[in-house]
Amino acid sequence: MIEIGQLPNARAAQAFIDYLKGLNIQCNAVQHAQGVGIVIIHPEDEQQARQELLQFAKNPYDSKYLQASWDNGDTSAQFDYGSGTQGLVQQFLMGAGPLTLITFFICVAVFAGMNLxxxxxxxxxxxxxxxxxxxDISQIWRLFTPSLMHFSAMHIIFNLLWWWYLGGKIENKIGTRPLLFLLLVAxxxxxxxxFYLSGPHFxxxxxxxxxxxxxxxxxxxxQPHCGIQLPQAYMGFMMVWLVLGFTDLLGMPIANGAHIGGLLVGLAQALFDSRKQPQI
Structure with a gap:
């Protein structure tokens, strides 16, 4: 048996397994601490299965995968999705790595202190x-620490939800190092x-x-194989939010310079990291 790669969750893994079943490729799912591994039974199917996994990672919502689930789905397959409060806590912790969680709770602690x-x-x-x-400039931490302060509940909830969701994906699928770089540089x-656009109060x-x-x-x-795809609708929402920041429609001061600067940092780092050869 050969593990050809991992998918982010059990539902995606089952959809892919159902699709391979329709191609007469036998495989199993193996639950890992982070994600679900796809294991091919017969070595001669490895190359085709790897190619299919690449295609699935590019567009997991393609109608052919949904159809395969209807045609080949096995209701006896069972995964533990968690339940109740304990399940939610487990999903929260497993959905992010140490750096993501440490940054999350530091921001929460700072916000709580500011409101107490x-x-x-x-x-x-x-x-x-x-x-x-x-x-003054000798207090070098001031370059970064404004990022840890939030001034309203909506402000911190919006930021931390995105940070947990996407930062956790990056850390779990690619590693802590690229996320640490993004955190420090952005x-x-x-x-x-x-600062040069609006002054020091942000x-x-x-x-x-x-x-x-x-x-x-x-x-x-x-690099669609890496498992951190962002749906186009989500990206569109963030671009609309970015544009709205330059208007008065949101009714609050928006750090537009930080938004654009951060976006450029993320795109530049992705261009650099995606030069590497894909590995599955």
Missing amino acids: GFADAIYTQLSFFGAVPQS GTLPSIVQ GGLSGVVYAVVGYTWLMGIR
């Missing part, structure tokens, strides 16, 4: 250069851009969020 009477103290320590007296360079993980959006979208196009 420590807003001034936290802002004094974490804000960008020039936002408070006696903040948490600093876009802040510098925003915060939020939005620049990093746009970096992981751009990275996931372009990597999904150039």
